[in-house]
Each structure stands twice: as C-alpha cells, then as structure tokens.
Amino acid sequence: MGSASLSCKGHRYPVEVISHCVWLYFRFPLSFREVEELMLERGIVVSHETIRRWCGKFGQIYANALRRRQPQPRDKWHLDEVFIKINGRLQYLWRAVDQDGHVLDILVQNRRDKAAARRFFRRLLKKTRTVPRVIITDKLRSYGAAHREVMPSVEHRPHKGLNNRAENSHQPTRQRERAMKNFRSVGGAQRFLSAFSGISPHFRPHRHLMPAYRYRAEMTVRFAIWEQITGVAGLPATA
Structure with a gap:
C-alpha cells in the first residue's frame, strides 16, 4: 500500500472514491458540485x-508523486508569463516547460519585473536541481536582467516566435480559469495550479501525434500509473 493510500486512513470513503473525485476535478473543467453530481x-x-x-x-x-516519475528535464527550457485576474487585480502566472512540454514549475506573482524573474529563476534551479543549456523567453527585459544575475553561463534566446511551447502550455489553465470564473486568491491559485500542472498533463498525451490504438495503449499505461501512485493498485478486487 502506497503512502497516498495510507494518508486516506481515517476517511469515511475508500481510496478508490477519493482518488476518482480528485481525478475528475483536476482532469476535466468541472466544479466541485458537478463532481458531486457525477458521483451521485x-x-x-x-x-x-x-x-x-x-x-x-x-x-x-x-x-508530487507523478512528478517524481518524470524523467530528468531536458536541457532546453521555455519560460513565459501571462496575466490572470484575482479578485479584480492583475497578477502574473509564470511557467517553465522543457522542450518536451513537461511542466517544470509555475509561480503566481504580482509583478513581472527583474525581482519577480529572479525569484522564478532561483525557484526553478532549486526545484529541478539542474541547470539548462539554454532558456527561451519572450522579449521581456526582466528575463535578461535576471538571467545575467542568476545563470549567466546559460544561453538565453529572447525571441517571441521561438516560445510557442510555453505559450501553448497556458491553454489548459485558461480553460480552468474560465470554468472557475477566475481565481479568488493568490494562495488558492498557486495551490490549485501547482497540483493541476502535475496531474492534468499526465492525462494529456500528444494525441494528435499518435494513431488511436497507440493513444489507447498510452492512456492504459497512464491510468495504471495513476492507480499506483494513489494506492488503488494492489487493493483487493471487489465483486
């Protein structure tokens, strides 16, 4: 039994129910009430x-368990920031992905100046425990200033057209932002997006790049991994 299933001890409902509700909420643009209705x-x-x-x-x-199963980040990182509104105030969502589209980290901040970029760079290096060969950003000057201070030995390519991978990675977040009718607090947005960016991509293989049979096989593997990390795998089958 995994640590995730052990942490379910003391709950009224079994781990199968808990993990399924969590999967529904983070995988699809559903509200808590809609998940409640599906379970009913x-x-x-x-x-x-x-x-x-x-x-x-x-x-x-x-x-976190899914991230531990991911391979080491590739050596080319794409960084980008987009605005989000929280209680009517403009905030910025910073995101980094590698060249394969794996999310390295996200961070919600109220600025996009040099200090904000520097904080994000340092957080990235600490979290990934690796240094990239090259980083690709848009032409925001804050990136260049922070880059020269935090990772001067890393090649920096500021180019709008080269950063589509990072920009495209924001699309699922935009979908959820609309479904949730915006986020209510900075802390709530950070907590949700941190979990969302770890769970949602696991169930989003590049479907347009594979035929149907390969997609089904890939999803079967990913569901098996989900059962392992949630602790459902290994539980006795019910009649």
Whole structure:
C-alpha cells in the first residue's frame, strides 16, 4: 500500500472514491458540485465540500508523486508569463516547460519585473536541481536582467516566435480559469495550479501525434500509473 493510500486512513470513503473525485476535478473543467453530481449518478453520496477538502489535501500529494516519475528535464527550457485576474487585480502566472512540454514549475506573482524573474529563476534551479543549456523567453527585459544575475553561463534566446511551447502550455489553465470564473486568491491559485500542472498533463498525451490504438495503449499505461501512485493498485478486487 502506497503512502497516498495510507494518508486516506481515517476517511469515511475508500481510496478508490477519493482518488476518482480528485481525478475528475483536476482532469476535466468541472466544479466541485458537478463532481458531486457525477458521483451521485454512480450511487455515491458525497458533498461538494468533502470533495473540495479531498482535492486540497490529496491533489498536491498525487501531483508530487507523478512528478517524481518524470524523467530528468531536458536541457532546453521555455519560460513565459501571462496575466490572470484575482479578485479584480492583475497578477502574473509564470511557467517553465522543457522542450518536451513537461511542466517544470509555475509561480503566481504580482509583478513581472527583474525581482519577480529572479525569484522564478532561483525557484526553478532549486526545484529541478539542474541547470539548462539554454532558456527561451519572450522579449521581456526582466528575463535578461535576471538571467545575467542568476545563470549567466546559460544561453538565453529572447525571441517571441521561438516560445510557442510555453505559450501553448497556458491553454489548459485558461480553460480552468474560465470554468472557475477566475481565481479568488493568490494562495488558492498557486495551490490549485501547482497540483493541476502535475496531474492534468499526465492525462494529456500528444494525441494528435499518435494513431488511436497507440493513444489507447498510452492512456492504459497512464491510468495504471495513476492507480499506483494513489494506492488503488494492489487493493483487493471487489465483486
């Protein structure tokens, strides 16, 4: 039994129910009440508040477990920042992905100046424990100033057209932002997006690049990994 399933001890519902609710919420643009309704259709009565607590408690645990299974980041990183509105105030979501599109980190900040870029660079290096060969950004001058201070030996390519990979990685976040009718707090946005960026990409292989049979085989593997990290795999089968 994995650590994730052990942490479910003491809960009224079994790990299969908890992990399924967490999967539904982070995989699809659903509200907690909509997940509640889907579970009710299956004969499981659980309140949206309980689902909210499960997602808050287990979402990051599952995301961290999935990240530990990812390969080492590739040596070319794409960085980008987009604005998000939180309680009517403009904030900035910083994101870094490698050349394969794996999310390295996200950070919500209220500025996009040199200090904000420097903070994001240092957080990236600490989290990944590796130094890239090259970083690709847009032409925001804050990147260049922070780059010269934090990682001067790394090649920096500021070019709008080269950074489509990072910009495209924001699309699932935009979908969820619309579904949630914007985020309500900086901390809440950071917590949600940190778990979301670990769980959602796991179930989003590049479907347009593979035929249907390969896509189904790939998803079968990914669901098996999900069962392993949530602790569902290895549980006795029910009749």
